[in-house]
Amino acid sequence: MNGLGTSAISTAAFADKSAASTDDMARTAVTVDAVRDILVHLDGSTQDLANLAHAEMIATVFSAHVRGVITHAIPAALVTLEPELERLSAAFWQNDAALFDKAEAQARQRLLLLGAGTDLLRIDGMSHELGRAVAQFARAVDLVIMGRPYGGSSRWPDLLESVLFDAGAPAFVVPPEASHPKDPDRILIGWRDTTECSHAIAAALPFLKNAERVFLVEVRETNSADPRASPPAADMARHLARHGIAIEVRSVANGTSPADGLLNEAALVGAELIVIGAYGRSRLREFLLGGVTRDLLTKSVVPLLMAH
Incomplete structure (x- = not known):
């Protein structure tokens, strides 16, 4: 027992x-077969730190290239005839875009600190469009690193399904608790x-x-x-x-x-x-x-x- x-x-x-x-x-x-090409999903949340830590560990072990892909779900447009609501909607969009520009800059800086060959892609789109876009890049790598989609909050479950079922790529799923990885x-x-x-x-x-x-x-x-x-x-x-x-x-x-x-x-x-x-x-x-x-x-x- x-x-x-x-x-x-x-x-x-x-x-x-x-x-x-x-x-x-x-x-x-x-x-030993090796992982040479890694795609790591980022979204500007605290999960990025755990995802990048695992990407760095795997890249170090296998001398792999790391490509970050940061996804931005564009808010749905608010259609209104009220001038005040239209101004509020425009301000919301501008604030959302500014916040994500900052998240992209932080992701780029974090990737540079990994010490491996890196590059960053940014994908902006409606929520239902992002999975297909990420799947396109997932087909051309050895491994896709993503955060755990369930438990506590639901984050990007559709994206994981697109990677696994549409792209047919293997996924390395990182729980939020696993922030200190090792080989x-x-x-x-x-x-x-x-x-x-x-x-x-x-x-x-x-x-x-x-x-x-x-x-x-x-x-x-x-x-x-x-x-x-x-x-x-x-x-x-x-x-x-x-x-x-x-x-x-x-x-x-x-x-x-x-x-x-x-x-x-x-x-x-x-x-x-x-x-x-x-x-x-x-x-x-x-x-x-x-x-x-x-x-x-x-x-x-x-x-x-x-x-x-």
């Missing part, structure tokens, strides 16, 4: 013995035998190869007492071992919800990054985040690396 409400855990370590005689030799023998030594993979999970693992390979310990955690669909990992989980563990990654497979009970099971396990093992597939359901040609995905995007205090 782990003391956090999950059932007994079965663990199995996997190593590709044909590749090297020790984990260290296997890790040295592998050429993650312990990584938890939330395993499901799905295309989305496989894509997330592939996107996370640069981080997985740098980690000291990686946990492949499968949440059982029922509260079955059988602690064994499924054959697909064992197959993925062997695949990662061939990349020189020392991995441990764990199977945990569903508990109150799959998301809570993963978050409890992340706390137990001290995970500094959670890798998870992003699941959605279509409605009128738009994607809406699925229940487990949304729960993690609401509750996780650990950064999430997600892909669809």
